Every structure is written in structure tokens, then in C-alpha cells.
Amino acid sequence: MLGSSSVLVNNQESLHSEWFAGRIIDWQQQYGRCGLPWQGADAYRIWLSEIMLQQTRVATVIPYYLRFVDRFPAIPVLAAESEEMVLAYWSGLGYYSRARNLHSASRIIMQQHNGEFPHQFKDILALPGIGRSTAAAISAFAFHERCAILDGNVKRLLARYYAIDGYPGEQKIEAMLWEKAEALLPEKNVAIYTQGMMDLGATICTRSKPECCRCPVQAGCVAHRNGCVALLPTPRLRKKLPERKTTFLLLRNGSDILLEKHTGRVIWGGLWCPPQLDIQIPGDIESVRVYCRQFFNVEVINVLALPKFLHTFTHFKLHIFPLLIDVAVEDTLKAQETGMAWMGLDDAQCAAIPSPVRKLLQEIQKNCWES
Template sequence: MLIACTTVPSYPLPSAMEERVDTLIKNQSKPQPELFAHRIIDWQQRHGRHGLPWQGEDVYHIWLSEIMLQQTQVITVIPYYLRFVASFPTIAALAADSEEAVLEHWSGLGYYSRARNLHRTAQLIMQQHEGKFPKHFEDILALPGIGRSTAAAISAFAFHERRAILDGNVKRLLARYHAVEGYTGEKKIEAQLWQQAEALLPQSDVAIYTQGLMDLGALICTRSKPQCPICPLQKDCKAYQTERVAQLPTPRPRKVLPEKHSTFLLLLNGPDILLEKRPGSGIWGGLWCLPQIDSQILIEIEDAGAYCLQQFCMETTYPLTLSTFTHTFTHFKLHITPLLLQVINNPKQIQEPGRIWLDVTDALQAAIPTPVRKLLRQIQAGHRVG
């Protein structure tokens, strides 16, 4: 019995389709790390962020942005970055100005040690590197406030060096991609993630790849409600394959934050308010703050008047207690009780180092921490804190 065989005619594919087929075939044959990097790079070029103000700039602007972006979102950083570079356009300008001026531009951004380290680094660059930001990774890593991941990001973006980063977004992405169990802040787990980050580095296009990792973690592989259906890594993501995206990375072990209490004195003399400068290190180091009393010392509210007379030689009205509110730091919670007192005598004649009287409007432009800014804005608006 004879069976007729039908031959399907061969037609040439359009060039675009041929290119796409060739790309798919090549990608299937790539080793896993190379395929991972290719997908990141391709996604970044198509869908990543390309209009950030520090992109394409010199190493100074890249360094500044990386410091500002530590534990802070891009949308928050951009206005601070723009104001900062307008006032300090170069490393030399930053080094030449005062720490006070730097802190004023940083006020409200939080984690103020970053600003102090930034200023100190600029001075070291002028003193030890002839005013030029160092190119060698070890020299960058030795600068104040720069850790391994930040140094790697600067090296990748500014000098196109093949360096792996591991910020919070990348930790989350890799923990899901490889289904890594355990808290990513634990040294053992972090070391494992560093090994993976190093192994996945591409041989070229490191700057694009690095930006792609950051963008993918910030826009797609987010902490809550990740957009897995449009993720370029979905096919090989072990967390997605095993339906554990919501469980990974393993959350930080829960612990109860210590709680502290403090009383803030809003000492008003007409439109002016008294501010005190904090010590250079520690919480709010170098910032202007309202005078504070440990709540254990101030047993009775009326004691505030006696305290002001003793400490500042000021007679005041009976204190008005405003609503207590809470400010949360990384390692503890601070419960703040504000007391509003009007000064009866004229304290402006008393000048002491570390204290200053400022109009409330001017005080809002000074280097002040967030809780003080909140209080001053509501005092300025004539509202009580709550």
C-alpha cells in the first residue's frame, strides 16, 4: 500500500521574525547566569527607568544619589537631590561649605549620618585624592559611609567595572529567584546571596544590568503585590514556581522595639523659638532641636517652669501640654510630649554656644529633625499637635 506524502513548501520568514527566532534559539542555549543577565538587560532597556536626574552624570552625582538612595525611595530623593546639587555643584563646593549647611539641605531626609559622612568624604577627596573621586574599588570602599554594595554601584555606573550589588531590592529579588530561606539580614544568608550576585554578573553591559536589577526590584519584584505576570524572570523564578512569592524573602524576626519618652519644650518669645544644637554624634547628630527633658526627670508639668528658670534663666507662663505623638527609629520608639511655654522676660540678651533664637519660619529652614519640623509647622499654622 502506497501512502502519498505531502511536502510543506518552505517560505522565507520576514527578517524581523528571523531575528526573533534566532534570539530565542540563542537564549535557550545560554547558561543560566548568562540568560538571567540577558533578561535583566533586555527588560531594563525596554521598561526600566531612564529619566532619573543623576543618570548619565559624572561620578560625583552618582555617588551623591547612591548615598541618598540608601534606605530611601527614589520619589523622596529626587527633590532633595536637585536642591543639593544646585547648592553644591561639585565635590570642591561640598567640601568647602560647612556641615551645618549640608545638614540644612538634608533636613527631613533622615539618617543624618549619611550627610555627615558625605561632607567628610568630600573633604577627604580634596585632601587625599587631589579633588578627584577615586576610581579603584578599594579606595572607594575606604571612604566614610560607603559599604560594599554602594561602592560596587558607583564602580558599575561611573567606571563600568564588573561589580555585584546587593541592596535591599536585590536581596529580595535573589531570595525569590533562588527560593532562599532565612532572613536576608542574617550573615550566613547574606553571604549566600553575595555569592549568587557575583555568579550572575554579565561580562558586559554591567551598568545597564545593575540599573535593571534596581529597577526590577523597585518596580516589579516589590515587597507587597509583586507583578509576577510581567516579570522577565518569572519562568525560572523558584518562588513563583512553588507559589512562595508571598513567603519569600523570610521576614525579619519580630522583636519588640524599646520605648523611650521625652518632653520637648517649645519656648516661644513672640515669633521666635529656642533651638539647641545636638552633639555631633548619635541621634540627630549636629541638628538643631527643641530643648528636651527626660520625662522621668519632669515628674509634674509645672516643674517645666522651674526647669526653664534654672537652665535658661527664663520666666515662663504655665506650660500648655500638647498631644503626645510617637516617632519611630530603627531601634526604638520615642514618645514625645510637647510643652508650649511663653517666655515672660527677654531672653534674647542671653547668648550661649549651641543655642539660638529663630523666627519659627526661619527655624523651618534650619537643619532640624522631622519631629521638630512637624511641631513647628503646626505651631506656625496655629494648630496643636495630634
């Protein structure tokens, strides 16, 4: 049978949750972030913002978000557009599967939900690109449902508040954090509470130099009491990133550049990139001439090795060796047979291209290296 001490503990926990949530809610209303472009917006915009904000800073997202909602103001518009157009507006933001999933989800919403963003948590969670935390955030912000989120801010905050040792990405630790997040959830004002948790993590309980003296829940924070705030959350063990090399073949025909579309769930999937060789090839004109004849059926006029540079991904470093290769092409439409396309530099700038390709194209245009 359940002892009275257990009842007492439950009462204390519930009292503590009430205190905690009250402090968070009051703090949010006084000091939380307001005026972010998606705050108080419709479900579509909240959804879009949550997807863009995955692993991405607010300051980075804002200009992308504004451009995106201007071009795709509602779900039916988004669904009617091509994936490529959507990727063009995502270009530079990274994690492009987010854009592909967003677009795919918009079509699912048209077919299965009459074009209206679903209200049920389970329906939201079923959409591609939406996991537990994102579904909860949308449910809380758009529909005021009582759902707990667990994003990076909340993980850091809870790891400190309860002095939970261990890397939060680890399954066991993450499960503990979810438990705490659920237990603290208030009965009312979930949207303000959720925003407050994010805001507190983003502005006070920051990774470095947290401002504990301004924290509304400092009194209950175990890490603060124990003086171990700076040690939490436990950083991940990181191995040295592997390094790879690639040669970018920037074939130029007049003011056109040859690009090929990456397909499938690969790096830069769905984006247009110059043809690549996953080695560093000699930049002398003879080697390049032989290669270009064989693979692109073009005559090389001139080769210029542009400065190499480093591009770092989450899981590897890529040394990029760009070669600007001026060529003579008779039939520019023939490239389409092999999934490639000649694009004017201006068009390419507006296309779905990854960040380092954009930088290179800008440089080529700016410097006007002679043909």
C-alpha cells in the same frame, strides 16, 4: 583531580549566567526605569543619589536630590560648605550620619584625590558612608566597572530566584546572596544590568504582589516553580519596639525659639532640637517655671501643653509631649554659652532640624498661639 562533571557544571553555570544577564539587560532597555534625575549623571551625583537612596524610597529622594545638587553642584562646593549647611539640606530625610559622612568624604576627596571622585573601587569603598554595595553601584554606574551590588531589591530578587530561605540580613544568608550576585554578573553592560536588577526588584519582583507573569527571568525562578514566591524573602523576626517618653520644651521669646544642637553620633546628631527632658513632666506653670529658672535662667510667662504625638524610629517609639513656653529673656546671646541658640521661627524652618521639630514649628507659626 577535577572530574569532567565539574567542568560540565561550570559550563552550565556560565551558560545560565549569560542567559540571565541577557534577559535582565534586554528587559531593562525595554521596560526599566529611565529619566531618574541621577541617571547618566557624573560620579558626584551618582554618589549622592546612592547615599540618599540608602533605605529610602526613590519618590522620597527626588525632591531632596534636586534641591541638594542645585545648592551643592560639585564636590568642591560641598567641601567648602559647613556640615551644618549640608545637614540643613538633608533635614527631613533621616539617617543624618549619611549627610555627615557625605560632607566628610567630600573633604577627603579634596585632600586625597584632588577634588575628583576616585575611580578605583578600593578608594571608593574607603570613603566614609560607602560600603560594599554602594561602592559597587557607583563603580558600575559612573565608571562601568564590573562590580556586583546587593541592595534590598537584589536581595529580594535573588532570594526568590534561588529560593534561599532565611532572613537576608543574617550574615550566612547575605553571604550566599553575595555569591549569587557575583556569579550572575555579566562581562559587559554592567551598568544596564545593575540598573535592570534594581528596576526589576522595584517594579516587578516587589515585596507584595509581585508580577511574576511580567518577569523576564520567571523561567529560571525556583520560588516561582515551587510556588513559594510570597514566602520569600523570609521576613525578619521583630520584637515589639520599646517605647520612650520625652518632653519638648519649646521656649518662645517673642518670635524666637530656643534650640540646642545635638552633638556626636546620637539620634538626630548634628541637628537642632528644642531642649528635651526624657520624661513627661507636668505641664502646669509652676513646675515649668521652677525648671526653666534653674536650667535656662528665664522667666516663664505662660505655658501651653500642645497635643502629644508619637514618632517612630527604627528601633524605638517616642512619645513626644510638647510644651510651648513663653518666656522673657533679657540677653538672647547668653544661650550660646551652653550650646544653645535663639532662632527666629523662619530661620529655624531653614535650619538643620528633624522632622517632628519641623512639624511643631510649622504648627506654632500657623496657629500663632498667643504669647
